[in-house]
Amino acid sequence: MSIRRLPEKLVNRIAAGEVVERPAAALKELVENAIDAGSTRISVRIAEGGISRLEVEDDGCGMTAADMALALERHATSKLPDDAIEDVTTLGFRGEALPSIASVARLTLESRGAGGDGWRRVVDNGAVVVEGPAALAKGTRVLVEDLFARVPARRKFLRSGRSEYAACMDVVKRLAMARPDIGFTVEHDGRRVLDVQGDQDRLARVAALTHRDLAANSIGVDLDRGDVHLGGVISLPTYNRGIADHQYLFVNGRPVKDRLLVGALRGAYADLLARDRHPVVALFLDVPTSEVDVNVHPAKTEVRFRDPQLVRGMIVGGLRRALDEHGFRSVQRPAEAALAAWQQEPVAPQPTTGFLFGQTPAAPPPAATYSFGNSHAPQAHDIARVYDRLTPFASAAPIAGRAEVAAAPVPQAEAHPLGIARGQIARTYIVAEAEDGLVIVDQHAAHERLVLEQLRRGMSGQAVPSQGLLLPEVVELDEPACDRLEAASSQLAALGVEIERFGPAAVMVRATPAMLGNIDCQKLVTDIADDLAGYDAALGLSEKLELVAATMACHGSVRAGRTLNVPEMNALLRQMEITPHSGQCNHGRPTWVKLAMDDVEKLFGRK
Structure with a gap:
């Protein structure tokens, strides 16, 4: 033809x-x-x-x-x-x-x-x-x-x-x-x-087009590196969605859906969110026109950068720095549906005149034996040792949390952002009083994040203290799993896990991280081997070790159902206040929420 x-x-x-x-x-x-x-x-x-x-x-x-x-x-x-x-x-x-x-x-x-x-x-x-x-x-x-x-x-x-x-x-x-x-x-x-309307600032426009709660649960980003500028707003890890449709990326004012930018965004939130959760972001990248090609796609939704590594490093580093600067911050309000679930108890009708014939007024209640406050100022104990100590009330029922006799003045709540512990609910949630509201902490999720951050410091060169086992424990696995563990043994040692090969289908565990206390070595090593295998093809060793650290943190954290006394609760709160990312657990869920005093007063009809 x-x-x-x-x-x-x-x-x-x-x-x-x-x-x-x-x-x-x-x-x-x-x-x-x-x-x-x-x-x-x-x-x-x-x-x-x-x-x-x-x-x-x-x-x-x-x-x-x-x-x-x-x-x-x-x-x-x-x-x-x-x-x-x-x-x-x-x-x-x-x-x-x-x-x-x-x-x-x-x-x-x-x-x-x-x-x-x-x-x-x-x-x-x-x-x-x-x-x-x-x-x-x-x-x-x-x-x-x-x-x-x-x-x-x-x-x-x-x-x-x-x-x-x-x-x-x-x-x-x-x-x-x-x-x-x-x-x-x-x-x-x-x-x-x-x-x-026109003439809005960037944050107001982003919030108007996404959700009004984003303004209160977001972090501003403003970073310059040479002629390249990165700005915008990113959500706290605890403010996330199940799909990635709420990620808005712009290059020189042009909306794009670029793989490089999406991958960099995922890397910035790598250990802060579960893999099926996604942050809400609006990022604006301004680069010289000579450094980007916008004519690589008919619809101009993809771009090509002259120096892609610079752009990726700027996004990952800039976002991580912004998230680190906000420390333990988390979503500041419980969900509206949760607030709506609060109900007022019906009030029984009271007699309008004296006592009934044949009755005597009830005796006044005895003076309170316990003070719902901290009996001692927080001590600089090693937090792992504090948590590892079982309380004498661990098997007592149905009391979920105990306070102690106040032998010293109660600390002022305004001195601590997360407040002072007042008690424990369902042996899972710590209730604390802050200056501006009521704070509820998920003890397992919070401690899981604290342990992970300590393990991450070990990965960055500060070795995690380990405790040797009195009798080394042999863990039997299949040969490929043992090969993977043996190849990563030096990196695992930095995390406090000391293992060595013990035949073709077994490894010997000689030490575990001291912060984890007494743990099940068999289950820990098996889970580590699974993590190393599950992402073997897709991730490098350092990224796989991040997953390993998260697994170890879950093994060594305070469990839901564990009774804590007030000093232990306050030790956890003080540690959260100085630990980066303690506002969210390793899966992106909030570790604490705050109920403002205005909301508390509304629940009781005072406002």
């Missing part, structure tokens, strides 16, 4: 397959054009998820009739003033969007520049059908109707109207987040679903 030149109509449809695969892609191109036109207000109207109708109206610079005709031709653009395509600063510059959309839908383009007359041009699946004057204010209005109506092979692959609507909203939110100086409104089937 001889080579032939494709007709213009077919060329436009091929281009449409690259940049307009669904309504959300068409909407993205139209909103980007509105932003590049210098708009301060952009209105979007959608019907049936954008399948039957898409309309974008802006107050930008507008176009003349001649410019509108050129805009509907392929590779015609006003966004490249010269041939330096690598220095482009606008969102779109290929000049394919409008002719591609017009080739697979009915497109109505209306525009008027400052001081000029309005003009209207209608293109129905590639053919101009109407052209003439139009009455409208300065700016541009683009209407797309019946997308893919004459291309049934493409239309049948569209999803339901609800799914397409969700994709359209995601596009608008990302573009609105990138430009907090522009106001956006969105209407779907005649109902307004989004309205954000």
Whole structure:
């Protein structure tokens, strides 16, 4: 078959397959054009998820009739003033969007520049059908109707109207987040679903487009490294989601979904979140245009960096530094559903007159024997030894926690962010009084994080103290597991686990970390071997040892159901206040929550 030149109509449809695969892609191109036109207000109207109708109206610079005709031709653009395509600063510059959309839908383009007359041009699946004057204010209005109506092979692959609507909203939110100086409104089937004003600061715009609670549970990021700037907001590890759709990444103001950036984000939260949980972030990376290529994807959703390692290291290091600076901070409020579950106990009716005949008033209750306060100021005991000491009340029932006779003044709560321990609930939760509210701590989750941070210090060069076993214990495993343990024996020794090969299918455990106390060596070593095997192909040894450390921390932490006395509770609280990341456990769940005094008073009808 001889080579032939494709007709213009077919060329436009091929281009449409690259940049307009669904309504959300068409909407993205139209909103980007509105932003590049210098708009301060952009209105979007959608019907049936954008399948039957898409309309974008802006107050930008507008176009003349001649410019509108050129805009509907392929590779015609006003966004490249010269041939330096690598220095482009606008969102779109290929000049394919409008002719591609017009080739697979009915497109109505209306525009008027400052001081000029309005003009209207209608293109129905590639053919101009109407052209003439139009009455409208300065700016541009683009209407797309019946997308893919004459291309049934493409239309049948569209999803339901609800799914397409969700994709359209995601596009608008990302573009609105990138430009907090522009106001956006969105209407779907005649109902307004989004309205954000212009001239907002970045945090306010991100919170308005995600969730209002993000503002109180986020950390600001502001980092410069040479000509590269990283800014934005990231959520606390305890404020996370089950899907990664709430991660908004921008390069030079352009929303992207880049593998390098997503991988760096995952690395920054590596040991702070479970693998099936994801943080909520909005990161804005600004780099010189010569250091990034934005023209590697037709939809410009991926970029290529000249120095990817610099970018990855900046994101991982910057985010970890920001998280480290916030120490033990956690989500500051319990869930609204949890607050709603509190109920007031019914009050029994009281007699209105004296005592009944034949009865005498009950004796007054005896003076309280115990004071719900700390009997001693926190001592600098080794925390592992404090936790390892069993209390004489461990088997007593049904008392879950005990306080002791106050022999010294109770410390002031305002001196400690996590307050002073007042008691224990269900032998699992520590109740403490802080200056501004009631703090509830999950003792197992909190101690698990403390142990992990101590083990991590061992991995960074500060060897973890170990305790030798009086009788070394032999653990039998299969030969590949023993091979993996033997290969990692020197690194495990830094964590306090001393093992050596004992035949082809066994290892001998000579010492365990002192902070873990008396533990089941068989189970510990078996779990370590499983961790080394489970991620053998995907992770390096240092990353696998992070998982090993998390497993060891779980083995050596204070269990739920363990009765603690007040000094032990306060020792845990004081250790949490000086330990990084103690606000969340190794799986990303909060280790403590705070109930503000205002909420407590509301529960009792005082407010």
